[in-house]
Structures are given as C-alpha cells and as structure tokens.
Amino acid sequence: MQSIPKILILGGGYGGFKVATYLQKHLPYSKANITLISKHDYHYQTTLLHKVAAGTYSARKARIFFRKILDSKKIFFIKDTIIKIDPENQRVFGKNNCYSYDYLVIALGFSQNTYDIKGVDKFCYSLSSLNSAIRLRNNIETRFKDFDGDPLDLHFVVCGSGFTGIEFAAELATQVNELCAICGIDKSLVKIICISRGEHILPMFKTKDANKARRKLDKLSIEFVKGDVIECKKDSILVQLPTEIKEIKANNIIWCAGVKGSKVIEDSTCFESKNSRILVDEFLAVPKYKNVFVAGDCGISQKRNILNAPTAQLANQMGEYIAKNLIKILSNQSLDEPFVFKHRGTVCSIGHTDGVGVVFKISISGELAAFLKNFIENKWIFDIGGIWNVFKKGQFRFRSSN
Numbered sequence: 001m002q003s004i005p006k007i008l009i010l011g012g013g014y015g016g017f018k019v020a021t022y023l024q025k026h027l028p029y030s031k032a033n034i035t036l037i038s039k040h041d042y043h044y045q046t047t048l049l050h051k052v053a054a055g056t057y058s059a060r061k062a063r064i065f066f067r068k069i070l071d072s073k074k075i076f077f078i079k080d081t082i083i084k085i086d087p088e089n090q091r092v093f094g095k096n097n098c099y100s101y102d103y104l105v106i107a108l109g110f111s112q113n114t115y116d117i118k119g120v121d122k123f124c125y126s127l128s129s130l131n132s133a134i135r136l137r138n139n140i141e142t143r144f145k146d147f148d149g150d151p152l153d154l155h156f157v158v159c160g161s162g163f164t165g166i167e168f169a170a171e172l173a174t175q176v177n178e179l180c181a182i183c184g185i186d187k188s189l190v191k192i193i194c195i196s197r198g199e200h201i202l203p204m205f206k207t208k209d210a211n212k213a214r215r216k217l218d219k220l221s222i223e224f225v226k227g228d229v230i231e232c233k234k235d236s237i238l239v240q241l242p243t244e245i246k247e248i249k250a251n252n253i254i255w256c257a258g259v260k261g262s263k264v265i266e267d268s269t270c271f272e273s274k275n276s277r278i279l280v281d282e283f284l285a286v287p288k289y290k291n292v293f294v295a296g297d298c299g300i301s302q303k304r305n306i307l308n309a310p311t312a313q314l315a316n317q318m319g320e321y322i323a324k325n326l327i328k329i330l331s332n333q334s335l336d337e338p339f340v341f342k343h344r345g346t347v348c349s350i351g352h353t354d355g356v357g358v359v360f361k362i363s364i365s366g367e368l369a370a371f372l373k374n375f376i377e378n379k380w381i382f383d384i385g386g387i388w389n390v391f392k393k394g395q396f397r398f399r400s401s402n
Helices: 014-026 044-055 128-146 161-182 207-219 263-267 312-330 366-384 387-393
Strands: 005-008 032-040 075-079 084-085 092-095 098-100 103-106 111-113 156-157 191-196 223-226 228-232 236-240 245-249 252-255 259-261 275-280 288-292 345-349 354-357 362-365
Touching: 005 014, 005 098, 014 032, 014 075, 014 103, 014 312, 014 366, 044 128, 044 161, 075 161, 084 263, 128 161, 128 207, 156 161, 161 191, 161 207, 161 223, 161 345, 207 223, 207 362, 223 362, 259 275, 275 354, 288 312, 354 366, 362 366, 366 387
Parallel strands: 005 032, 005 103, 032 075, 103 288, 156 191, 156 252, 191 223
Antiparallel strands: 084 092, 092 098, 111 259, 228 236, 236 245, 345 354, 354 362
C-alpha cells in the first residue's frame, strides 16, 4: 500500500498555525499525517505584545494553547526547538529528535535584528516574543513599585518608530497616570522618548496619516529624537544626530528597530536566503525544493507584488494559501494560481481607545480605528478557535487587564 504523505509544519505563529487549522477543517485525516512543531505549547498574537509589556493585557489571556485548538486525530503537536533543516534528505533536526517529511512548511517567525549595534543584545529589552514582553512588563512594574528617587528609573527610550515601537510607547504613556497614582509618583518624573531614523514615524503610512499619529503622541507627552542609534549602554543610548552624537540617559531601553527571519535559516545553508529569509517562487515554494513552502517572516520574494513587509495579515494569508496548495497537491491537482497579497488595511493602536489607520484605502482614526483594531484581533481568534475563544481571549472596547 502507498504510504500516507507526511506534512511537517515548523512554527506555531500566524502562518504555521493558519496552515494547521485550515488543514484541520478541510483535509480528511486519512489524506495525510500532519505534525505541527513549536518551541512553545501555545500560540500568541505578536500584534498584542505591546499590551502585555505595558501591563494592559495579561500573559494568561495572550496564550492560546495548541492542544486545546488542534484535533489530535488530524494534527499531531510536538513541542521541540528546531535547530536545522536538511531539505536534501527531507529531514528536520530539533533539540529532542529528528523528523522526516514529504512536505514541509517553514513558518518559524522572526528574530530581533540588532544590525550589529554594540550593546543592543546586552542592555536592551525587546518585544520579539511573549516571554520578552513579560520580562519588560515585570521591569516596568518594578521600576514604579520600587522607585527610590533615581529619575533614570522612570526614563524609557524606545528605539524604532515603526508599528511595534509606536504602539508600545503609546500604550505605556496611557498607563502613566494610573501607575503614578498607584505608586505615589510625580507624573513629571516619567519620560518616554522615541528614536526615529526618518522624518516621519510609521513609514508604512502616508505622510498625512503619520502626522496625525504624531500629533496624538505629542498629546501623550512622548518625545521624539531623529537620528541613528550607534551604541546602547546600561544607563544610556548614543544617537548620531546630523551634527553631533547625543547621549540620552535612561535605565530602560527598548529595542523595536527591526526584525529578520529565524536563525534556523542561517544555520540551514542549503537555502538561498536574504537577511535570514528564504527566497520563494510565486507559489511560496522554495525553487530548489518544490515540496518545501515558506510562510510568514521566513519568506521573501524578489518579484513585485508577491510579498510585502512582514505582517500578521500577510502571514495569515500566506498560511491559508499554502494549506490550499497542499490540498491541491494531495488531490493530484497542479498549482496554477500564484500568491497575491490582498492588503485590506492597517491600523496602529495608540492606547486602548485611540488609533490611526487605513482600511480599504480610507483613512480612519480615533475610537473607530481602535474598534477596528480590536475587531481584527478578535477575527483571528475566532478563525482559529471559534466564538467561545473570542469571549475568553478577545479584545473589547472597554475591556483590558485593568
């Protein structure tokens, strides 16, 4: 008898989890043996990490456990950390075992890109994972709770003016009044400074929308410094300005200045890659290995209109597309529809009840933007876990950890 093909999914982020849940719904269990491997036994929404770090969204709510969502009769889950991929022999090496496959989906997510700047790894907090967000949250709580008069303990420098940096800075700024009231601290002692390389924050937005966000952030007393970070220290950061090097003193430095693909890609030398992201064709397959597909932050294409900047929306669409292609392959159908990203819009939250965004090319802001941001988050939770999961894990207009 012909053996049942083995599908191996690496990573439980937006891309990998979407592949698994779509196959669970649409592929009969007898068609393939499907295994999802992740270093965590839970999925978390990276778009909510700034809320976890600021203490407005609990880490307990942020976790969506795979074994509660996946049907064990259709999807087998393994908790392991992937070390290396060997596509020549159709093997994947983890810390605990070696896994073989007939079809492979690489969706290992992103890692922090430090650009080899001195001190970033040693002295900066990041928002690259749920655990890193929890560490930052604990640090913030400690700084306020145990404040002993050192003003630098209440100075926060956010490196990066993209989505992650702006959303975190805004979320923290909206909590300053409450944190100071609880801990008996003068609000004027708190400083939040954002380092931006470009003239405008949120470079994915048009100038008018970015300026709108900037005005909202100014009202939250967030300071901006335009320049390039050249070194991070224990209690300060060096920024190259047009005419001088400026040292900004702070005991809390948060790195949100860029991401790259998984380190596993670097260690798997068989793949042609760029910035730790594998080059893929129009079907999101690796040209040299047609049985290997890539979803999310690990994939990149040199062709226009195939892959945009890595986002959760893109990873979600890539995951569903790959799942559909796998169903076609198992049904002996040819792949004839290239992947096309359908950009439905982008919303940046500025605190829990404010935001700026573009939806279907229409600019929005204020509570409407905040509502749509929550709707987007809840739709993802609904897609993978149903309506009851939304009630337990979802974002709502007046609901937060407070």
